[in-house]
Amino acid sequence: MDEIFARAKSILVIWADDVDPENLPVFQETLQTKAKQANIAFENVQMLLDSRRATSSFDIILFGLVSKRDPPTNADLFNEFFRLLRPNGYLITHIEHTTQSQAVDHFKMCGFTSCNPLDTNSSFLIENKDDDVKKLGSLWLCQKPSFDVGYSVPLRNRGNSQTGQVSSTNETKKTWTMDDDDLIDTNDLLDDNDRKKPDVKNYDCGTSSTGVRKACKNCSCGLAQELEQEEHAAAKETVKSACGSCYLGDAFRCAGCPKRGLPPFKPGERVTVPNMSDV
């Protein structure tokens, strides 16, 4: 139980009108010490259905624990608790023994799995209850399953394969993956539009760029070499500098500069191709 509270990030405490108002802040304090990282919200049971809180927003819901007597239960209320809980979240409430089986039926119909009584009647959770209520009832812990009810899981429809030769390979599960079955098939997220590639020619580059062939970064087919030959041939044809800024780096050279491709140098200096890494 302690871990459940310690891990919780958000808790909802539902109280009914018969609560002694002084008990609420005290309860909150005690609860906060048990659930250090949790955000604790309080709501009057009458207001709950109207407030339409977000689905799956609480780790724990505590119902009717602060009041002296056990509140009446109804299906609508439990359905709402179920909706508000996160998958694997917990509902904790106190139930009279005489109405126990009916309550458990309610729980199950809403979709709660694993409903169990706790035998810790000394828990801080019910310290506000009358003694006779404590004697005639128990704390119950119900958990919402990890699958959201109503969430449809797509069925694989492979039909009968031609050959029946396809076999599953359970023995070959990679040890470094978590259960793949826990995940949706991400390919289902894509539609036909997604599978199309963009039309490169339609890219608006905002200038009058011609559609020049470009080699890939890790060109392994030889196009990069080919393009380079073409560019070098073109550059060789212009021998005279048009701007006089040849000695500055490529950032300042004009398009036809004979020194294009070389690092900057001092004016008048003879420049050779640096052979820094000619392996």
Next chain:
Amino acid sequence: MLLEILFGSQTGTAEDVSERFSSMAQSTGVECRVQSLDSIKSIEDLGTHILFIVSTTGDGEEPENMRHFWRLIMRRSVSPGTLSHIHYGLIGLGDSTYPKFNYVAKKLSKRLHQLGAQSICERVLADEQHPHGIDGCVDQTFTGIFWQAFGELIGRELKPRIDQRLPSKYQIQWIDNTEQDLPSLQSSVNTPKIPPGYSSIPLISNTRVTSDDHWQDVRLLEFDTDLPYKCGDVAVILPQCPLPVVSLLAELLNVQNKLHQKFIASNDVSTLSMTVLELFRDYLHITRVPSRSFFEKLVWFSEDERERERLLEFLEAGNMDDLYTYCHRPRRTSVEVLQDFPHTTSRIPFEYVFDLFSSIRPRSFSIASSPKIHPNRIQLLVAIVRYKTIIALYREGLCSNYLCQLQPGTHILMRIATSFNLIDDNRPAIMIGPGTGVAPFRGWILERSLNNEKLNMLFFGCRYRNKDAYVEKDLLKDTINLIYIPAYSRDQEDKIYVQHKIIEYGHLIWEWILHKQARIYLAGSAKQVPEQVSDALKTVFINNGHMTNEQADDYLQELERTKQYQRETWS
């Protein structure tokens, strides 16, 4: 109010874009935090205002540093309203030469919507093939709109500026080398640092396996190590930047006298300690092609009139072509850019190197040996990336060239990671490995041949039989149990690739699948190969298995789903 910038980055591009948006946010007074998506431990950790920046890598896969997050958000049990409190922007980074363009961003976008999150503005699917590259694409269709819409959401006008210098990521403290009374520092100056998880491994041999007259240089590298591995694993290597470039950068920044001096770099979250040499050689990727944000940061330090004017010109919104032609198209490196702006560079305070350069990322290579056949050895097949653009100096891949020039006896930093799941049972294996894709199969075939009953079929593709069919020397022997089907693409007028051979030998493939439960493995570049091979296999199912188009489609998908057809592709 906090803007969380969460990225999934494989090669550093998405991380770079994240940093850029972070700088923009800071310049306009928006508090923000940048983290990789893997720092999200549970869905509840996600805040209210998020900018997602995600790349797609390999064959439509999510980058490693968002794998855990992917599994969290794609879990069936997450209920529809869970993210309804989130307002988000989404930048997808991809390359449209690959078939599964930006699949990760597309899927994330749909999933976020499913879970109730609300988008601040329309997402952008940035494309490397855009005339102005990733940055150009993002700025053209997203940046301005995002800041405007986000401003409207939080109720104040946001106008990010690029010219205001932001505080540096790290503070620097120099350590006096003569301090003798600090034994811990003393010892760590002398011993090389080994990052956690890595081992220092010596090289035994470095042999070229393509003919000298072939334009591509492919090496077989052999290392001496008892690191445990199995066939299908990859060697993850941390490369170093070339020393001449390290020296050049030190000169440009006026720290050439401090190369061997140690410093401590610290901030709120981390502390690093090393010499300047180690920083430029082992830690920072100084030969990276810089992104737009590099130029934006140079403006902070630029006081020389001509240089500042040119930098601002490059950064003008309508001038993207100019910047792209200068820098990205010819693959100009960061240091080469700094060379062209010497006055600006000499004024850059040393601590800002961490803002200008990203850190070196390790590279993975499929292991080409087998622990049973080559005990205490790891062999790698590495294609050296080296090509020319308009720039006089050759363009070189960092890691491949680092490996290329290694001398026997030199140590490198390596760790092993699992990758390809090669299932070693008695079922026959049909392997398709064009080019260096053949690497994992090389060791595996040798290993499987220890048992006569294991059947192997290999489709290998290269360009010329006598120039780059480097796998034949090892695999074409009597002792090796292999049906070898090569495709030499340029040995005849028509191009012949592995997919043509697959169709040609379809009867054999079908026989093995139908009657022997054979498994199929494909390894190679993610660009064209997976699609072509899938199409070829489907043709086999149609021709030899007598299926319709649809049945063949379904059958191939089922083979994939049950892991009878596995692919390892890289981008």
